[in-house]
Amino acid sequence: MQIDIDKCVGCGGCVNLCPQIAIHFFDNKACIDQFRCTECRTCVIACGMGAPNVSCRFPQAIIFTEA
Amino acid sequence: MANQYDIVVVGAGPAGLMVSQIAAKKGLKVLLVDQKKDIPKILRSCCCNLIIEPGTHKEVVTYSSGEIRFQNNNFVVPYAGSVIPLKNSFKVSPGGQALTIKGKSPEGNVAISYEKEALVNGLFSIVQKNKNIEILCGLQAVKAENVKGGVKVTFRDREKNFTFEGKVAVAADGVNSKVVETLGLNEKRRKFFARFRVCSFHMENVDCPYPDSWITFVGTGHTRTKRGQLYMCPKPHEGITDPPVYELTLGVPVAATVEAVSTRDELDYFTTKGRFSGWFKNMKIVDVRAATLNFYTPLINPIEGNVVVVGDSAAFIETYVQGAMMYGFQAGNAIVKYLSTGSGLEDYADAWKESFEYNDPEEIKRASQGFGLHVLKDHDIDYLFGLTRGDDIRGYVNEFSDPITTRTALLSHLDQIKKERPELGAVLEKFSQVSVDDALQVDSRKKKH
Structure with missing residues (x-):
C-alpha cells in the first residue's frame, strides 16, 4: 500500500487502525512503512478519501527479476 | 526497576492535556506522548460544539469572557478563541421542510460553536510551561502492559521502539485507542457496532438560509448512496466569526456488504449537485478534514490494573470535547490521590460510570433512534417536518436530549x-422498537471489524 499524499488529509484514521502499526504521521500526512505493511487493506477500508492505493512496493526488484 | 515517571499519558488531546496539567500541578512527574508532531494542530473532523444543556455528563458547562466553566466539578478552562452562539437547531428534510428547535438556554442558545484548535492550544500552552511534564511528539503507542509496580508502555517512531514505565498510565489516545485495544479491553468489555467514515468541509461564502444555527440534514435523499448523516454549522476560523466559515460534516457507516463510499466524493456531490447545492454556489473550501472511527459500547469500567482510560478512548462515539476535559480533570485528581494514599482510582471509575450517559444501554438505544430518523421514508419526513411549522419547540443541541425533543414534537x-x-402513525408509535443496528444502518448479519 502507498498513500497518495494529495488525497490524504492527515486524519490519522488509518494510523490508529492499522493492525501492523505500519502507518505513521509524516508532515501531518499518513506514511506507510513498506517493510511492515502486509497489504491487509484495513487502511483502504478505513479511508474515506481514497488515499491508500495498492501499488507495487518494490518495482525495481521486480524489474531486476524480470530482466 | 524503578519507575521513570509517575504517570505516562498517551495522547495529548483535551483529555490527556487535562490529566497532565492536574497531575503536574500536584508535583507528579508526567510523561506526555503524542503521535503527531504538531500537538495543537487539529487534523481530524470534530463537529463538536459546547453543549450548554445543564446536566450533560452530570455537569453544567457555561462560557463567558474567555473561560469555560465547569460548575459542579468547580474548575475553569481558558479559551482564548472566538465563539458563535447558535440560536436554533434546524432539521432539514430532503424536500426542504424544516423542524425548528429554538434555544432553551436563558440567552436563547441551543449550543455554542467554538474553535477546537484554540482550545487545545490554550491547554497545551499550560502544559508546556509546567516543568514536571516532559512532552514527546511523533511517537505512536504500540502497547501497554501492567507490570509489577506500574505500567510499561511501548512506543515506536519510524525506526525503533521506546519503552517507558509509569506507576500509572493514562489511555487518552482517542476513539481508536491502541492502548485499550492492546490491553484486550475491546474484546473483553465492549460490543462492536460499526465503523464510520467521517469527512468535513470548512467553507467560506456559504449562502446559508439558516444563520447562527446547527443544521441536521435528515433523511436518505441527501446523498447518492442513501446512507449517512449530514450536519452543518458556522465555526470561528482562526478567530474570525463574521463572515463565518461553515463546517459541513458527513458520517457514513462502512458495511461489509456495501461498496464503501468516498465521503469526500459524497460531500462534493452534496455541495455541487445536491438539492441544496444553491447554498454552495460561491463557496470556497478552506479546509478538508476526515476521521474514521469504530463504534464500540463504552468501557463501563475504565480501569485495568494501573491503566486509566479517559475521554473518547472509553466512550461510545465521543464524550464531546468538554467531557474529555471533565473526565481528564477527574482522572487526574483520582490518580493524584491514588499515588499519595494507595487508593482513589475508583473515585474516577465511579464518577465515569454514573455520569457518562451511554453507560446505560438504554441511552444508546434512545440516541441511535434519534440519529436513525432515516428509517422513515423521505416523503414521510417531509410530511412530518411540515406539520411542525409554526410550533414553538425548545431544546438544545445534545445527542442525549435531542431525540426526545424531536420525537415529542412529532x-x-x-x-x-x-x-x-x-x-406512518403506526410506525411512529413503534419507533421505540427500532434496534440500534437498524438505526446505525449496520448490516447485523455480516458486520465485521
Whole structure:
C-alpha cells in the first residue's frame, strides 16, 4: 500500500487502525512503512478519501527479476 | 526497576492535556506522548460544539469572557478563541421542510460553536510551561502492559521502539485507542457496532438560509448512496466569526456488504449537485478534514490494573470535547490521590460510570433512534417536518436530549398523523422498537471489524 499524499488529509484514521502499526504521521500526512505493511487493506477500508492505493512496493526488484 | 515517571499519558488531546496539567500541578512527574508532531494542530473532523444543556455528563458547562466553566466539578478552562452562539437547531428534510428547535438556554442558545484548535492550544500552552511534564511528539503507542509496580508502555517512531514505565498510565489516545485495544479491553468489555467514515468541509461564502444555527440534514435523499448523516454549522476560523466559515460534516457507516463510499466524493456531490447545492454556489473550501472511527459500547469500567482510560478512548462515539476535559480533570485528581494514599482510582471509575450517559444501554438505544430518523421514508419526513411549522419547540443541541425533543414534537401531531397517514402513525408509535443496528444502518448479519 502507498498513500497518495494529495488525497490524504492527515486524519490519522488509518494510523490508529492499522493492525501492523505500519502507518505513521509524516508532515501531518499518513506514511506507510513498506517493510511492515502486509497489504491487509484495513487502511483502504478505513479511508474515506481514497488515499491508500495498492501499488507495487518494490518495482525495481521486480524489474531486476524480470530482466 | 524503578519507575521513570509517575504517570505516562498517551495522547495529548483535551483529555490527556487535562490529566497532565492536574497531575503536574500536584508535583507528579508526567510523561506526555503524542503521535503527531504538531500537538495543537487539529487534523481530524470534530463537529463538536459546547453543549450548554445543564446536566450533560452530570455537569453544567457555561462560557463567558474567555473561560469555560465547569460548575459542579468547580474548575475553569481558558479559551482564548472566538465563539458563535447558535440560536436554533434546524432539521432539514430532503424536500426542504424544516423542524425548528429554538434555544432553551436563558440567552436563547441551543449550543455554542467554538474553535477546537484554540482550545487545545490554550491547554497545551499550560502544559508546556509546567516543568514536571516532559512532552514527546511523533511517537505512536504500540502497547501497554501492567507490570509489577506500574505500567510499561511501548512506543515506536519510524525506526525503533521506546519503552517507558509509569506507576500509572493514562489511555487518552482517542476513539481508536491502541492502548485499550492492546490491553484486550475491546474484546473483553465492549460490543462492536460499526465503523464510520467521517469527512468535513470548512467553507467560506456559504449562502446559508439558516444563520447562527446547527443544521441536521435528515433523511436518505441527501446523498447518492442513501446512507449517512449530514450536519452543518458556522465555526470561528482562526478567530474570525463574521463572515463565518461553515463546517459541513458527513458520517457514513462502512458495511461489509456495501461498496464503501468516498465521503469526500459524497460531500462534493452534496455541495455541487445536491438539492441544496444553491447554498454552495460561491463557496470556497478552506479546509478538508476526515476521521474514521469504530463504534464500540463504552468501557463501563475504565480501569485495568494501573491503566486509566479517559475521554473518547472509553466512550461510545465521543464524550464531546468538554467531557474529555471533565473526565481528564477527574482522572487526574483520582490518580493524584491514588499515588499519595494507595487508593482513589475508583473515585474516577465511579464518577465515569454514573455520569457518562451511554453507560446505560438504554441511552444508546434512545440516541441511535434519534440519529436513525432515516428509517422513515423521505416523503414521510417531509410530511412530518411540515406539520411542525409554526410550533414553538425548545431544546438544545445534545445527542442525549435531542431525540426526545424531536420525537415529542412529532408525536404532538399524532392524532392528525393517524387520521391522515395511519401507516406512518403506526410506525411512529413503534419507533421505540427500532434496534440500534437498524438505526446505525449496520448490516447485523455480516458486520465485521
